[in-house]
Amino acid sequence: MAEKVLMKGNEAIAEAAIRAGCRHYFGYPITPQTEVAAYMAKRMPKIGGTFLQAESEISAINMVYGVAGTGKRVMTSSSSPGVSLKQEGISYIAGADLPALIVNVQRGGPGLGGIQPSQSDYFQATKGGGHGDYHLIVLTPDSVQEMADLTALAFDLADKYRMPAMLLADGTMGQMMEPVELPPESGCTVEKPWAVTGTNMARKHNIINSLYLDPEELEKTNFERFERYRYIEEHEARCERYMMDDAEYCVVAFGIAARVSKNAVSALRKQGIKVGLIRPITIWPFPKQAIAEAAEQVRAFVSVELSMGQMIEDIRLAEQCRRPVTLCNRAGGMIPTPEQIMEAVKRLEGGNA
Amino acid sequence: MAVVFEKPKSLTDVQLHYCPGCTHGIIHRLVAEAIDALGIEGRTIGVAPVGCAVLAYNYFACDMVEAAHGRAPAVATGLKRSLPENIIFTYQGDGDLASIGMAETVHAATRNENITVIFVNNAIYGMTGGQMAPTSLPGQVTQTSPYGRDVKTAGYPIRVCEMLSTLEGPEYIARVAVNNVKNVRNAKKIIQKAFENQVAGKGFSLVEVVSSCPTNWGMTPDKALQWVEEKMIPYYPLGVYKDKSASGEVE
Amino acid sequence: MTANILLAGFGGQGILFAGKFLAYKGLLEDKHISWLPSYGPEMRGGTANCSVIISDDPIGSPIVSSPDILVAMNLPSLDKYEKAVVPGGKIFVDSTLVGRAVARTDVESYCIPATQLAVDMGIPTLANMIMVGQLIRRTRAVSFEGLEAALRKVVSAKHADLLEVNLSAIRAGYDLA
Numbered sequence: 001m002a003e004k005v006l007m008k009g010n011e012a013i014a015e016a017a018i019r020a021g022c023r024h025y026f027g028y029p030i031t032p033q034t035e036v037a038a039y040m041a042k043r044m045p046k047i048g049g050t051f052l053q054a055e056s057e058i059s060a061i062n063m064v065y066g067v068a069g070t071g072k073r074v075m076t077s078s079s080s081p082g083v084s085l086k087q088e089g090i091s092y093i094a095g096a097d098l099p100a101l102i103v104n105v106q107r108g109g110p111g112l113g114g115i116q117p118s119q120s121d122y123f124q125a126t127k128g129g130g131h132g133d134y135h136l137i138v139l140t141p142d143s144v145q146e147m148a149d150l151t152a153l154a155f156d157l158a159d160k161y162r163m164p165a166m167l168l169a170d171g172t173m174g175q176m177m178e179p180v181e182l183p184p185e186s187g188c189t190v191e192k193p194w195a196v197t198g199t200n201m202a203r204k205h206n207i208i209n210s211l212y213l214d215p216e217e218l219e220k221t222n223f224e225r226f227e228r229y230r231y232i233e234e235h236e237a238r239c240e241r242y243m244m245d246d247a248e249y250c251v252v253a254f255g256i257a258a259r260v261s262k263n264a265v266s267a268l269r270k271q272g273i274k275v276g277l278i279r280p281i282t283i284w285p286f287p288k289q290a291i292a293e294a295a296e297q298v299r300a301f302v303s304v305e306l307s308m309g310q311m312i313e314d315i316r317l318a319e320q321c322r323r324p325v326t327l328c329n330r331a332g333g334m335i336p337t338p339e340q341i342m343e344a345v346k347r348l349e350g351g352n353a
Numbered sequence: 354m355a356v357v358f359e360k361p362k363s364l365t366d367v368q369l370h371y372c373p374g375c376t377h378g379i380i381h382r383l384v385a386e387a388i389d390a391l392g393i394e395g396r397t398i399g400v401a402p403v404g405c406a407v408l409a410y411n412y413f414a415c416d417m418v419e420a421a422h423g424r425a426p427a428v429a430t431g432l433k434r435s436l437p438e439n440i441i442f443t444y445q446g447d448g449d450l451a452s453i454g455m456a457e458t459v460h461a462a463t464r465n466e467n468i469t470v471i472f473v474n475n476a477i478y479g480m481t482g483g484q485m486a487p488t489s490l491p492g493q494v495t496q497t498s499p500y501g502r503d504v505k506t507a508g509y510p511i512r513v514c515e516m517l518s519t520l521e522g523p524e525y526i527a528r529v530a531v532n533n534v535k536n537v538r539n540a541k542k543i544i545q546k547a548f549e550n551q552v553a554g555k556g557f558s559l560v561e562v563v564s565s566c567p568t569n570w571g572m573t574p575d576k577a578l579q580w581v582e583e584k585m586i587p588y589y590p591l592g593v594y595k596d597k598s599a600s601g602e603v604e
Numbered sequence: 605m606t607a608n609i610l611l612a613g614f615g616g617q618g619i620l621f622a623g624k625f626l627a628y629k630g631l632l633e634d635k636h637i638s639w640l641p642s643y644g645p646e647m648r649g650g651t652a653n654c655s656v657i658i659s660d661d662p663i664g665s666p667i668v669s670s671p672d673i674l675v676a677m678n679l680p681s682l683d684k685y686e687k688a689v690v691p692g693g694k695i696f697v698d699s700t701l702v703g704r705a706v707a708r709t710d711v712e713s714y715c716i717p718a719t720q721l722a723v724d725m726g727i728p729t730l731a732n733m734i735m736v737g738q739l740i741r742r743t744r745a746v747s748f749e750g751l752e753a754a755l756r757k758v759v760s761a762k763h764a765d766l767l768e769v770n771l772s773a774i775r776a777g778y779d780l781a
Contacts, residue, residue: 006624006631006639006757024435032643050434054427055460062424062457066400066431069418074431092421115643176666177624177639179631196416196432198396198439205365207410209419256665263664337669 004179009147009169010035010077012180013103014043016148017075020155021187022101023049024067024074026060028082031115032171033105036077057082061089061102068098069208071195073155073188077103079171080121081112083129090164091130095210097194097225099158101151102136103167105174108333116333117171117256122310125168126284133222135229137165137236138284140254144178150281152183159190161232168283170306172256172335232285239287240279243269247276249345250294252315253304254280256335261304264341275345283311291318300348301325304341306334324348361385363394363414370408374567374574377405377473379531380540381412384444384471387545388415391552397440398432400425404446405479423454426461429468440551442469448478451487451511458513458559463522465556469547472513475564476585483569487511490588495569510588514561518594524556526595530563532581536591543593555598563589605660607745608668612653612685613677613698618732621758622675623654625736625770629746629754630658638666651680658745673743675735677718679703694743696735714742716780722773730773737777748778 007015014036017025025040037053044051050067054060060076067074078086083104093100106121108114125138137157139150147169154165196206212218240258243265244250253261258279268275278294280287294301300323303312309327316325328344330336360366363385371377388394394415401409403422410417420428425443433441450458450472461468477495478484485498488510492501502510518526525547529540540562547558563585565577572580593599609626613619620641630637640655655668674689676682677698689695691710699715706713716738718731740748751774752767759766 004631006628006637024431026431052430052434055456058424059427059430059457059460062421062427063431063434065420065424066418066428066433067435068431069428070432070435072435074435088421089424096419171643172640172666175641175643177627178663178666179637196398196418197436198398199394199414199416201395205414205416207417207419209410209417211407211419256667259663260665260667266664335667338665 004181006177007144007180008035008175008177009141009144010105010174011039012144012148012182013077013151013167014039016151016183017101017155018043018047018049019183019185020073020152021185022073022075022155023047024072025050026052026054026063026074026076027078028054028057028060030079030082032107032117032174033077033079033103035174036103036105057085058088061086061093064100065089065093065096065098068093068100069096069196071192071197073159075101075103077105079105079107080109080118083121083124087124087130090136091132091134092210093164094130094134094136095132096208097162098164098208099162100164101154101158101167102164103169106168106170108331114333115171117335118306118331118333119170119255119257120307120310120331121168122283122305122307125166126286126314134225135163135284137161137163137232138168138282139165140168140281140283141173142255142258142279144173144176144180146281147173148180148183152186155188157236159188161228168255170256236282237285237287237289238281239290240281241290242277242279244276244278244294247274247294247297248299249273249275249302249348250298250300251275251277251302251304251341251345252280252291252311253277254283254311257304257306260336260338261341263338264345267338268342268345273345273349280311283314286314286318288318291315292320295319295322298323302328302341302344302348304336304344305329307331361389363388363397365412365414367411369412371405372568374565374577375405376475376531376564379537380471380473380562380564381409383531383537383541383544384442385413386541387548390545391548393440393548393552396438397442398436400429400432400441400443402443402445402449403480404449406444406446406473407480409444423449423452424457425449425454426457426466426468426470430461430464430466433466433468437467440469440548442471442548444471445473446479447472447474447476447486447488451513459517459520462517462557462559463520465522465524467551467554467556469551470557470559471544472559472561473564474513474561474589475566476510477566477569479566479569488513490584512589514559514594517559522557523559523595524597525550525558525593527559527593528561528563528589528591530581530586530591532563532565532578561589563591607658607673607743608671609656609658609673609675609745610653610668610671610685610688611656611675611677612651612681615652617652617677618729619652619677620654622732622736623656624758625733625754626656626658626746628757629751632750632754633747635659636661636663638663640666651678653681673739673745675739676702677732677735682706696739696742698731698735700731712742714738716777718777721776725772725776727769727773730769733770733773734777737774738780740774741778
């Protein structure tokens with residue numbers, strides 16, 4: 001086993017990206033993700049890679065679009081307001097079927113909001129975010145180890161399905177340090193015959209494009225893309241089930257909310273309350289199957305979120321109104337305590353839900 | 354029989370969609386001729402803008418990327434950083450380059466990004482049907498300046514070459530026109546120079562091409578070319594505004 | 605065993621550094637650990653705090669909201685976090701800078717004149733590590749053995765000269781009865 005090192009979540013993302021073969025990073029400073037850029041600024045010049053501090057998040061994502069068009073692994077990172085600015089480019093990347101990694105270390109919103117951790121970009125990340133019909137593969141790490149592991153996975157999935165992937169973290173995940181075993185060196189194993197690399201006068205020109213002036217053609221492209229999305233929904237949904245075997249109540253939470261929820265679940269178990277946790281590791285595709293199965297088993301769900309309640313809608317869609325789903329949340333950069341989550345579960349029990 | 358005139362090899366055999374009398378066709382040709390002359394088609398990647406030239410990706414035979422509105426220099430930066438041995442050019446209009454994409458333009462220039470930018474200035478938004486552009490002349494009537502561009506409320510037209518040439522970064526900044534044979538010949542030379550600079554690794558080279566838009570100006574093609582001569586060129590004087598190598602500046 | 609440690613003080617007192625040292629010390633002892641700093645404008649001279657958890661078991665939340673161990677290196681930190689400490693917990697106070705005693709009677713409190721001691725020792729910036737030494741003595745959250753290996757992880761190679769003074773600060777704190 002490789003040696004475990006102590007790293008900040010943001011640094012783990014950067015190092016894991018480099019190990020996954022990413023040699024191009026474009027960003028713009030914003031709290032609380034700046035360590036990603038700082039790490040890249042230090043490392044990329046030493047390994048023949050590109051670190052470029054762009055003039056704006058808009059430019060950064062379009063530089064990503066450029067590199068992605070050449071078929072190489074590329075990423076950008078930002079935090080909520082900056083990711084809003086990137087949405088135009090993300091839509092183009094999705095529309096041109098390009099793989100790329102976008103990291104969002106979320107902070108409270110809307111507007112300039114705050115700089116403390118949040119999960120209120122859930123809708124933006126999972127429902128599209130920019131204009132048009134599209135999805136990103138959205139991975140939600142809950143530890144520094146997963147910041148690294150899911151970064152590598154995000155590159156692989158993006159290449160495999162020719163679409164942008166997002167690592168959706170939050171300020172806590174970015175700033176905290178935990179021991180991490182860094183993933184091994186890897187790289188793209190997928191052929192990319194569509195990439196623009198120069199024709200070398202040996203083939204017809206490749207065009208990276210999302211413009212289809214013929215509506216029938218654009219419709220066809222969208223239908224085909226959604227066929228791919230359907231396959232991804234069937235095959236790539238990931239979650240962790242924690243103490244779910246005999247659970248009568250199910251807490252659903254990801255990222256930092258899942259970490260706090262685990263404390264609550266353990267404490268409730270000690271009090272004899274049968275509660276478990278489903279932790280989505282992908283929120284698009286959402287682990288619908290796991291929630292649907294849990295709906296057969298548990299009496300009620302609690303969605304624990306650092307937002308005004310966004311994931312709760314996906315839980316309701318997945319459990320199909322079979323069980324009550326309540327919200328236990330903090331917003332604006334606040335984080336629920338284990339006690340708050342315990343009370344939310346106990347309220348369900350008291351109400352004989 | 355000797356062939357005396359033929360289509361440049363780096364243009365595809367696709368019919369252009371441009372309006373009659375539009376000078377985009379000439380400028381496409383000049384770009385293609387430069388690519389042919391330097392023998393770089395196989396390693397060239399072009400970036401098309403949003404605007405009239407949005408479909409340029411169908412016309413150039415090299416690999417092409419379609420960029421979002423104004424973002425071509427950022428996309429080109431990504432391409433060049435990924436493939437430093439390739440030749441990357443953008444082809445942009447005035448709204449794309451000097452309005453929505455001004456930040457991308459200025460910063461690519463100041464980084465002396467080793468790309469070639471072809472900037473077509475026809476003082477109007479053509480694709481959307483003739484709105485005021487950042488380069489529309491004072492008093493110019495457009496759909497969104499129906500009483501003529503009022504500089505008190507709409508500001509003054511931006512002289513891109515003059516502005517960019519104040520930067521330390523860029524290698525080469527020049528303005529040409531394609532309203533008569535003499536100017537077309539000179540434009541060909543300057544555009545080729547802008548590509549040669551990139552091949553030689555010299556850096557950011559921008560050629561502004563003062564162009565016409567008979568359709569949206571509401572003029573005959575001939576009248577439009579006359580308007581270029583009489584109205585546009587006096588406001589946008591032709592010439593080389595910056596040439597670092599020629600002036601002995603060293604990187 | 606799990607130690608939920610909250611270290612708090614002014615920015616510049618080495619709060620995050622002290623936390624990082626404890627985290628690395630735990631890591632080298634094969635414990636599960638997490639380290640979570642406060643971040644943002646407060647880093648620039650305002651209050652700084654950091655949560656460190658050192659545990660034999662996997663760690664749930666990295667946020668220490670009810671510390672077993674509180675290190676308060678200024679008065680605002682003691683005022684803010686004294687109430688949060690679990691009954692039976694331990695509070696360490698830099699008495700040079702905190703002008704009052706710990707009010708709670710259901711916790712163990714240790715008042716160390718760390719800043720004064722650091723000045724006397726000619727290492728005025730290392731009051732934090734004196735507090736750490738005392739913390740180790742009183743809590744055994746980490747072992748007193750192998751300090752140097754952990755220090756090497758947090759003191760960069762180019763400041764290797766700081767290794768010795770950090771060690772002596774920790775030892776001085778440890779030796780305080």
